[in-house]
Amino acid sequence: MSKQQQTTDEEYDVVIVGAGMSGAIVALELAKAGKRVLILEAGRALSDDEEGWQSAVDYFYTQVAKVPNSPYPPTGSAPQPDVLQYQRIKDGIPNSSGYWVQRGPQSFGSDYTRTKGGTTLHWLACSLRMLPNDFKMNTNYGVAMDWPIEYEDLRPYYELAEYEIGVACDADAYWLPGVDPKTYWKGYQYPMKAIPSSYVAKRFAEKAKGLKVDVLGKDYTIRVTPTPQGRNGMPNPDYVPPAKIKKELEEARKYTPYKPQGAFNDPMRGERCQGNANCVPICPVQAKYSALRTLHRAERYHPSGGSRYVHIKTQSVATRIVRNADNSRIDHIEYLTYQRDLGPTVPGIAKGKVYVIAAHAVETAKLCLMSGVANSSDQMGRNLMDHPTMLTWGLMDEPIWPFRGPGQTNAIASFRDGPFRSDHSACVVPIDNWGWIWGTFAPGSTVGQMIGEGKIGRDLRQSLANNVSRQFTLQWELEQLPEARNRVTIDPNFLDALGLPRPVINYSISDYVRRGMETAFNVSKKIFKHVGVADQTFYNPANMGYLEYNGKPYEFKGCGHLVGTHRLGSNSENSVTNSWLRTWDHENLYLVGCGAMPTWGTSNPSLTMAALAYRAAESILRDLNKEKPLRL
Amino acid sequence: MMLLHKLQALDTRVPDLDSLKAHLQVAVELEMTTLPPYLCALYSIPDGTNVEAAGLIRSVMMEEMLHIILAANVLNAIGGSPVLAKKGVAPEYPTVLPQSDGAFSISLQPFSRAAIADFMRVELPTPAGIQPKAEGYDTIGQFYEAIKDALVRLHKAKKIRFDHHPERQVDPADYYNGHGKVIQVTDLESALKAISEIMDQGEGTTKSIYVKGMSKDDLGYHLAHYYRFWEINAGRRFKAGDTTASGPTGNLLPVDWNATANMISNPQSGWFAPGDPRRDMMDSCNAMWKEMLRALEDGLNGKKDRLVRAVPFMLELKKRAKSLMNVPSGIAGTMLGPSFEWPGE
Numbered sequence: 001m002s003k004q005q006q007t008t009d010e011e012y013d014v015v016i017v018g019a020g021m022s023g024a025i026v027a028l029e030l031a032k033a034g035k036r037v038l039i040l041e042a043g044r045a046l047s048d049d050e051e052g053w054q055s056a057v058d059y060f061y062t063q064v065a066k067v068p069n070s071p072y073p074p075t076g077s078a079p080q081p082d083v084l085q086y087q088r089i090k091d092g093i094p095n096s097s098g099y100w101v102q103r104g105p106q107s108f109g110s111d112y113t114r115t116k117g118g119t120t121l122h123w124l125a126c127s128l129r130m131l132p133n134d135f136k137m138n139t140n141y142g143v144a145m146d147w148p149i150e151y152e153d154l155r156p157y158y159e160l161a162e163y164e165i166g167v168a169c170d171a172d173a174y175w176l177p178g179v180d181p182k183t184y185w186k187g188y189q190y191p192m193k194a195i196p197s198s199y200v201a202k203r204f205a206e207k208a209k210g211l212k213v214d215v216l217g218k219d220y221t222i223r224v225t226p227t228p229q230g231r232n233g234m235p236n237p238d239y240v241p242p243a244k245i246k247k248e249l250e251e252a253r254k255y256t257p258y259k260p261q262g263a264f265n266d267p268m269r270g271e272r273c274q275g276n277a278n279c280v281p282i283c284p285v286q287a288k289y290s291a292l293r294t295l296h297r298a299e300r301y302h303p304s305g306g307s308r309y310v311h312i313k314t315q316s317v318a319t320r321i322v323r324n325a326d327n328s329r330i331d332h333i334e335y336l337t338y339q340r341d342l343g344p345t346v347p348g349i350a351k352g353k354v355y356v357i358a359a360h361a362v363e364t365a366k367l368c369l370m371s372g373v374a375n376s377s378d379q380m381g382r383n384l385m386d387h388p389t390m391l392t393w394g395l396m397d398e399p400i401w402p403f404r405g406p407g408q409t410n411a412i413a414s415f416r417d418g419p420f421r422s423d424h425s426a427c428v429v430p431i432d433n434w435g436w437i438w439g440t441f442a443p444g445s446t447v448g449q450m451i452g453e454g455k456i457g458r459d460l461r462q463s464l465a466n467n468v469s470r471q472f473t474l475q476w477e478l479e480q481l482p483e484a485r486n487r488v489t490i491d492p493n494f495l496d497a498l499g500l501p502r503p504v505i506n507y508s509i510s511d512y513v514r515r516g517m518e519t520a521f522n523v524s525k526k527i528f529k530h531v532g533v534a535d536q537t538f539y540n541p542a543n544m545g546y547l548e549y550n551g552k553p554y555e556f557k558g559c560g561h562l563v564g565t566h567r568l569g570s571n572s573e574n575s576v577t578n579s580w581l582r583t584w585d586h587e588n589l590y591l592v593g594c595g596a597m598p599t600w601g602t603s604n605p606s607l608t609m610a611a612l613a614y615r616a617a618e619s620i621l622r623d624l625n626k627e628k629p630l631r632l
Numbered sequence: 633m634m635l636l637h638k639l640q641a642l643d644t645r646v647p648d649l650d651s652l653k654a655h656l657q658v659a660v661e662l663e664m665t666t667l668p669p670y671l672c673a674l675y676s677i678p679d680g681t682n683v684e685a686a687g688l689i690r691s692v693m694m695e696e697m698l699h700i701i702l703a704a705n706v707l708n709a710i711g712g713s714p715v716l717a718k719k720g721v722a723p724e725y726p727t728v729l730p731q732s733d734g735a736f737s738i739s740l741q742p743f744s745r746a747a748i749a750d751f752m753r754v755e756l757p758t759p760a761g762i763q764p765k766a767e768g769y770d771t772i773g774q775f776y777e778a779i780k781d782a783l784v785r786l787h788k789a790k791k792i793r794f795d796h797h798p799e800r801q802v803d804p805a806d807y808y809n810g811h812g813k814v815i816q817v818t819d820l821e822s823a824l825k826a827i828s829e830i831m832d833q834g835e836g837t838t839k840s841i842y843v844k845g846m847s848k849d850d851l852g853y854h855l856a857h858y859y860r861f862w863e864i865n866a867g868r869r870f871k872a873g874d875t876t877a878s879g880p881t882g883n884l885l886p887v888d889w890n891a892t893a894n895m896i897s898n899p900q901s902g903w904f905a906p907g908d909p910r911r912d913m914m915d916s917c918n919a920m921w922k923e924m925l926r927a928l929e930d931g932l933n934g935k936k937d938r939l940v941r942a943v944p945f946m947l948e949l950k951k952r953a954k955s956l957m958n959v960p961s962g963i964a965g966t967m968l969g970p971s972f973e974w975p976g977e
Binding site (some may be wrong): 054234268449 | 684805
């Protein structure tokens with residue numbers, strides 16, 4: 001570390017670590033209330049202008065493996081996990097070949113992005129609300145832990161999040177198991193009409209109509225529902241924004257029920273999804289929400305024309321959250337700024353009244369563990385979860401033309417809830433619109449295989465057209481429950497280029513999930529038979545996520561959903577924060593992000609994270625204004 | 633420049649409704665004529681090069697699309713039916729502006745200094761103070777003034793209604809990605825607003841570089857079309873305080889005049905015999921242009937869902953046009969390009 005004198009910034013109202021979606025939302029909310037905010041971002045402002053965005057798109061095009069982080073190379077000074085460096089963990093030997101150290105027994109398959117905009121740069125933008133039962137797993141099913149709040153408590157915040165992200169879906173057509181639409185929606189309409197279904201999903205839904213399958217003695221009808229998506233579609237004229245938003249818009253004389261927000265840097269782009277199939281990792285037209293939209297609005301926010309309210313410092317890695325003498329409060333945050341990658345760093349001190357760590361589940365836990373804060377419960381870094389995803393695939397008996405339109409537009413919702421959750425995982429099953437690419441690297445592998453069979457010329461082209469157009473995949477995203485042993489830790493033996501600890505990950509797949517895989521596999525067989533798919537599923541024992549249960553092979557992949565490392569809860573024994581995301585240990589420290597969720601069912605986590613960020617912002621504002629803290 | 637000279641001007645006293653409809657149809661054609669040249673320039677720029685210049689051309693092109701829709705909204709409201717997909721209506725290149733004296737020819741050509749110079753001529757602002765004449769119009773601004781004038785007079789004379797085909801009015805759900813708003817025409821006021829929107833955004837005035845009602849503080853494209861092309865031509869941005877006299881004196885706008893397709897001007901499918909693969913490619917590009925115009929025309933005549941279909945057609949058109957720019961024409965080392973011809977029925 002450099003021995004230069006540490007420079008202290010001017011004092012802000014709030015210091016946020018992490019310029020991703022939740023940091024952006026908190027910053028914008030506080031700015032609107034007249035608070036001054038500093039955001040420290042470890043990564044670069046990589047795609048922060050027109051040229052940067054375009055070069056990320058171009059860089060993605062040149063990459064052989066189109067993995068989630070392929071358009072967004074990290075710096076050495078702020079490294080990030082790279083799924084291409086994950087491997088099957090053999091003989092208990094940890095894999096330390098990448099930024100993470102993976103101790104297993106299973107390899108964690110998901111990653112995140114350390115750059116301005118965070119992981120929303122590569123997310124798929126599926127924006128599912130949790131189901132009411134997802135909040136009460138212990139009461140209902142005798143597993144995991146209940147949330148201290150219920151769905152109804154979060155519902156208004158979901159509406160704020162859906163406005164900010166811009167979610168397209170049809171609430172009336174959105175069937176959910178065990179849900180009473182009247183109390184779930186309360187008459188709500190999404191800001192935009194549903195994105196049109198992919199042809200794959202449309203044909204599947206028609207073919208699967210009326211099919212019932214048995215799970216643990218109960219019949220479940222296969223029901224295909226639209227996936228709420230954070231990408232732009234037709235504005236819904238019946239949409240009514242939350243009262244708070246409506247008031248803001250009316251005051252700015254900009255009220256219209258909903259106007260899709262396009263590219264952050266170009267008002268003439270991105271107001272509609274054009275059906276590019278590479279939503280992950282990059283939407284070339286920016287019809288998909290990224291936190292850059294919110295960040296740019298936050299940075300530009302200066303209603304009086306005076307100085308701006310939100311200041312973002314990129315290439316500034318937080319290194320320590322420092323407590324005051326009696327531990328009750330955070331005094332400041334230390335950070336290192338680098339100008340050149342792996343070049344010398346300049347230390348800095350960020351001071352605010354309230355501190356928010358919003359650095360993504362793994363990095364937030366890592367920073368807190370490094371700093372020795374907020375861990376009296378010993379829950380910090382524990383309960384790391386993903387949606388272990390099992391794929392089943394085969395050839396449809398007719399062309400279904402994958403790769404047209406977004407990666408997923410619809411999913412089977414039938415198994416998102418049910419009494420079976422006492423025994424095994426619930427799952428949501430997107431109708432994949434990416435052929436077999438995730439399972440087999442098709443269509444590339446299909447070409448290789450056919451050339452191997454001696455096909456050339458017209459024969460090869462015809463065989464490919466006949467095969468690739470019928471490739472069908474179901475994506476079984478399985479609910480995972482919190483387990484203390486699945487965790488992020490730090491180890492002085494494993495440090496990064498700045499001398500900071502690298503995340504050490506312990507991860508395992510429980511029998512609860514394995515039973516879920518077994519059920520999913522059997523249900524998949526029945527569905528395939530009914531809809532006319534010739535099953536081609538094959539799990540290679542050499543693959544990273546290969547495992548066995550009851551003597552049968554299965555395989556899971558990471559879903560990109562990192563959750564649970566600083567969970568909220570009802571008390572300081574079982575959790576790190578309260579339901580407003582304020583740490584039990586330090587009255588001015590908030591941990592915002594997917595790490596907050598103690599359970600999360602089968603919903604993709606970002607929407608719930610965003611809703612919680614609005615909640616946290618509300619509480620922070622009360623703290624700053626010295627109002628009585630909120631209960632729950 | 634003598635524009636719209638062949639068009640019988642609207643009677644300034646009691647205009648005739650049918651000739652107002654004819655004027656609005658000409659307005660649709662006028663805006664449509666500019667699309668293919670802008671598309672050629674845009675498609676000829678390789679991805680990732682001339683990023684800012686391409687953005688400016690694209691922004692103008694998007695607004696021309698809006699103008700077609702605005703003119704169609706007015707035409708529909710007063711009882712007409714916009715026509716786009718028809719031989720003779722869809723322009724063929726090189727062409728002259730509809731109803732003009734033909735002095736100024738418009739070509740399909742790649743992004744180049746010459747193309748930008750032509751675009752500036754097309755978008756030349758209207759000098760203030762010129763009054764409509766009995767026969768023909770000197771400027772596009774004058775032409776639109778005459779339309780506004782006729783709308784007001786016919787309304788006064790109770791010879792016009794604005795409540796025809798309300799289901800045909802295109803609304804903001806169907807038009808997006810552009811500045812300016814789709815205005816649904818239901819009465820005289822909204823009709824005048826729609827025409828003003830076309831005028832303000834497009835040619836602008838000789839007095840101000842900004843689109844009327846916008847200022848330098850607005851995010852995005854606040855310059856009138858002519859001045860956006862001026863920026864490309866000058867390789868410099870306008871900055872606050874710049875005027876029509878000063879020209880752009882702001883930041884450098886890097887333009888690489890070599891980063892463009894070597895496309896031959898005004899290619900013709902007829903150069904190649906049927907069966908020649910080059911002919912096939914040009915035919916398939918023209919077929920997509922026709923599909924796109926048909927979808928647009930249907931969409932402006934009550935079949936709203938066809939507007940949505942126009943989008944993938946547009947993307948496919950781009951793909952086919954760009955592939956043509958990689959095919960040697962066989963003439964002086966140039967490449968082919970889209971010809972925007974109206975294919976046979």
